[in-house]
Amino acid sequence: MIALGFYVMWSAAKAVNFTFGDIFMLGGVLTVVLREMGLPLPMAAAGAILIAVLSGAVIERVFVRPFNRETNAIGWMLTTIAVGTMIESATTATYGALGRAMPTPLMEAPVRIGGAGIYWQELLLPVVLLAMTVALEGFYRRTVLGRAMRAVAYNRVAAGLVGIDADRITMLAFALAGGIGALAGFLVAPIVQASASMGVVVGLKGFLVAIIAGISNAPGVVITGLVYGVLEKFIEAYLSSAARDAIGFTLMIFILLLFPQGLFGRREVQKV
Amino acid sequence: MKAKIAGWLALLLLAVLIAGFPWLGDLIGERFPTSYELRLVMRAMIFAIVVIGLNLLVGLAGLISLGQAALYGLGAHVAALLSLRAGFSFAESMVFAIAIPAMMGAVLAFPTVRVRGVYLAVITIAFGLIFVNVLREWVSFTGGASGLANLPRPTLFGEQLTALRRTNFNYYYLILVCLLVAVWAQYAITYSRYGRAMRAAAQSENASRALGINVVGIRTMAFSISAGFAGLGGGLFANLALFVNYETFTFNTSVQLLLMVILGGSGTMAGPLVGTTLLFTATQFLQGLGTWQTFGYGLLLAVVLFVMPKGVVGSISGLLTRWTTRSRPRATGTWPNWGPGMEKVTARPDEAGQATLIAQGITLRFGGLTAVNGVNMEVRSGSVHALIGPNGAGKSSLLNVISGFYKPTEGQVTLFGARLSARTAPYQLARLGVARSFQNTELFSQMTVLENVLVGAHSHFQSGFAETVLRLPRFHREERAARAEGLRLLDFVGLSEFADEAAGNLPFGHQRRLEIARALALRPKLLLLDEPAAGLTHGEIDDLIGLIRGLADRGMTVILVEHHVDMIMAVSDRVTVLDYGEVIADGTVAEVQANPKVIEAYFGQGAKPGAPVLAA
């Protein structure tokens, strides 16, 4: 799901945003905070997502756009990292380092299938994810705005020439991504308590997954994400939970070497 | 020159300052500096060494590594393990602490063959994470999270190495020496053909390949050098802390290292030192912010990246140059200017009367569409052979096949009497004597005009890497010779006045000239020109005609892709006309002009005013 968010951003700005993991975190944390302020769960979630959407837009406008023009990618890469650090540390300072529980009706009792069991909340995740993917695909193929986003991604100039305001579209894309991230955060928070540090690993992995999936292809990203998740579980179960990351990342490297454009990415002919 | 001397003086001063620091206490008669300050300075110096290495990678070769901390840590652990488990001496363990990361760096460079930019960054990130994961989990070997403690105190020549008064702070000075060596190495590499090649590869990969630079090779080199520096830093750190565990070498450290480079100004000489100093001091100061320090850290970075995206040194020196250098009027010389020494350039022509190039049944397909279709052509040595045809007729594609950029789907190219294997890379062809220009000029825009030409001379150097870094006599001799020839070539195309201008700032016409000069720096037997006259004024075109003729008369073979009919008429010995990737006519100028198919292809039926072409 995170990877999906990266996909959305990339598709519009061709820019990777390292603050994303932290937006995801905000999704969870803000929900908790808002609830502690006495809002009912749905309201809190909505509020959190709204804030995330805004911050997504702001980050694009303030921290990505100025660098997006430049040739070297280091600029925004580092800036977003810097901003990410700010968000996370600010949360730590205000919200506290420790995780807090986010009780939802779906977490009370697990459903048991045979020996193993699972919470409704966790069943909810893939459902929402699937819905999101379908929705996104629909959005990109059917709606004018979606087409416009793809157009901008494909060729900013041409997009401008048919009357599309590329900058605005890019900002929207970041906002959208922010929303998705927050939603994900809100959905995951009950399972892994909402804490300031919950975003870091997820953000990084999401980014990697998005890249190896060949960031420009939504279903591809989702599939890769799911596969990678399952893969990790298998490694844990049959090889070693300790070496999980080592093995996982090694796999990623090899995949990238075999498919430089990512698994589902199209490879463009280099023009001389 | 004056600037350079001042630079060295500044460095000397800096070195003296650091060297004197431990004894400051005696001067001001206080218990200062304590081992705490010394340790800070030493850690700063170690960081600086690593950052210098990274700067070579990012600043020169333009490759972003977010896994540098892993290489740093690798060095540290190699040193620690060897001295702890294998009882190696300090010197021995240090050698490996440098060598092993360097090798790892070479391995890391391999991906650059296929992936770039973000993808490369991902690979380095992943590498860093793997490294940490392995260190954490392989408890039996690396001590896991408890790390490797109680390393034996390092000794060198029986001297115990510590940063204490009783040993005259010898370890402190050892690190200082290493730092100075690193600075020197950075300087020596940057201002040599290797540094130029790295920057060239970063700015225009295609042009570099066309100029005989093995891009993969040079990137591998850049990677392993920077990894070597990282390893050196790691080894020094291990022997300073006498304790290592993975937590010192995480992703955050990688980011921090990269930030130091950017902050200082990537690609600048002093950047690494400045960046390291600033960021390192900053982190110490930020402690005052208590729980908000990390936030301040992030804020600081964001601000810096905004205010000076080129880094401190980059931005400041940029400003200074803007103030100091008043734009003096530069006179454009006449060209071609066959001065003395030009004969060198055409010194090794292909045997007269031979077929320099034979193309047989060349076919080139991209996916569905066929760009070149069964083309046969033969180019005699010392002749000017023109390739014409409407846009998209496959002229450039054919040129790219000849210069090795595209592999023909079918067909065989024979060059200088030798059949080319499908695996011959552009840079190998270039070294054989094939030079080319590009349709839309591919200069190294951030390098000076002279440097551009010097890149062309890359493959003529004999002196190896060691010689270059140690600045042995042969290096100086060759460098001097190369510069002389470079200036001669600039004079030849009338740009000698612009030698120190950034190539990107040249007006379009001049860029074309420079590209030709750069190509000639290869001393080619065969010169491929892709629409050299495009965008030139008529005057310039006539000069260009003179130049091409002159080269051909001196025995160089020239293949020319061009639109300007009159130019073709003026220079060509032979003309091949392509349309839809196929040869529709081949012969002397007169023959081709008379050919109705040519007129049709060029002007279509609708072309009433097409007729005068025949008159031309």
Added chain:
Amino acid sequence: MKPILTVTGLRVSYGRIEALRGVDISVGSGEFVGIIGSNGAGKTSMLRAITGVVKPAGGSVCFDGAETTGEPSHRMVKRGMAMVPEGRMVFADQSVRDNLVLGAYSRIKSDPGGVQADIDNTLTMFPRLGERIYQQAGTLSGGEQQMLAIARGLLSRPRLLVIDELSLGLAPKILDMLFPVLIELNRKGLSILLVEQMASYALAVTHRTYVMENGRVLMEGPSSDLAHDDRVLDAYLGRRSSAAV
């Protein structure tokens, strides 16, 4: 007739390189104007400046009576100027239909009905697009892509259509198919500014033609005259002549 586009003293430079050194041109409403000149003469740079793809370094652009210098291209489209860019720039990863819809981006919300109608019109204009309506634009041939680019431009209901290098890499036969369409559109009152390297074509179809050289306008006049003007033949053929310097 009153001009729909007036460009005065327009200058464009990339870094320190001056691509356009003060150009004056104008297009009357309903007029078909051509611009010819050799590679790098500055034709494309001028179009990019007019359509707001690049910001001009100096001079002014007046479109439809309004001062529009340096306005971003998406606004120019809303003002009624459409551009068919060099190399077509169709959205290769989207279907022909989606490309057309995007062409009408500026007005799709206001009158979807009208857009639908226009799409049908353009399809009758270019039946080959109709046959490939759901195909990915990237799979079209060069000629078809050019048609799509033109159709896409038309869907914003422009009053001025700007075309850059129509003939680029197209077979003469396809050109013989495209030009009549342009002439027809122009007859229906659409003003067209055509930049064309193949002067023979440009001169054959346009009312008036500018000849550009080194970022300047070299000469200007009724195409029919220029077509037989010896200096134009020189300029086009690039033969050295006193006039050309």
Added chain:
Amino acid sequence: MSRTPHHSWRRALLGLGALAGVTLAAPAQAQRAQPCIGASWELTGPLAHFGFALRVGVETALAEINAAGGVLGQQLRLVVYDDVGEPARAVDNGRRIGERDNCIAMLGGFRTPNAIALREPIDEMGLPWVGVVSAGTQVIEHPNGRNQWMFRVSMKDRWVAPFLVNTAVQRSRSGRIGILYEGTAWGQGALPELTSAMRALNRPVAATETFNIADTDMTAQLIRMRDAGVDTVMFWGVDREATNILRSMDRLGYKPQIISAWGIGVQFAQTAGPLAEGVIVAGTYTWSGQLPERAQGVLARMQARFPEIRSPADLLMPSGTANAYDAVYIIAEALRLAGRFDRTAMRDALYRVNYQGIVANYAPAFERTQERMDAILPASYKLLVFHNGALIPLEQSPHGQPRTN
């Protein structure tokens, strides 16, 4: 290079000059140690709350001492530096405390690696170091057997292990006991201690599993444990992962008795909710339940000093806070015995300190063997249990007797 190098060099010079300047700015130091206690622990990052827990204990104790006239007529200062849980930073701070601030003693932070990294520099500087959390055995029992300067008022894994093992053996019905530890220095260090303690009672370890920080789903490990028939799990980890483990157990419907080392703090009650009920934690202290009079006073003063502590539940690491509190008193007492601000004298005095603390009665605090440079003896270790969302002494809870499940 298109840039002119000499400007760059000047910048470089100024740059390092600045660093020198920073350090120059520091005030002059006398040879005699200063009346300050230095500390290096986590003020930021994911472990920040531990730093806070320690600060509460230390500052409260210092306030009491200084209010009572300080030590040797001097007020004791506290200087705290952040190490973000990173060993290298901890060593920097240690040197700063020992050399620049020239403090009389140093307090340790939460993480064991930091303490281990400090062994060498501490010894070199001759700075008395008193750990209040990091329980790793090697922190005090140095491999070279020559620990001169490092003391601890906290638990020691080598002693905790048998303590847990005994409890586990008493409470396990099937006798099949498993070990579940986190992949950190602390967890990895504890594993051998636990196994040897089990061997001592010649009980087999039914299953050994590990997990990483920030892991969310431990189902794989737990299934293996369940299949091994484990009914009692000895757990070595901290709040967040503990919560995730309970969730995973809940998924599986697997409810073994958890007996945890003291990584689990009070926050656990909130994150794990009802699942926390009945989880047993070894510790040195808890501020919940009925407190002895003195402790009530201390708690009151803490709350007065730190309003954010609304209830004992806000003391996230009760044992750490208590240890820190006692440690400060022990240091102060040693100073009185030493009679002057001299590190060596103070160090030697530590062996003569007799002091009744809130955690234990230290009589004496330390002895001259590595094994006894730990002040809190196993006899003072307590079993705490989560009951109705609070961490209370086991005997005060209904969980006093083994569950019948």
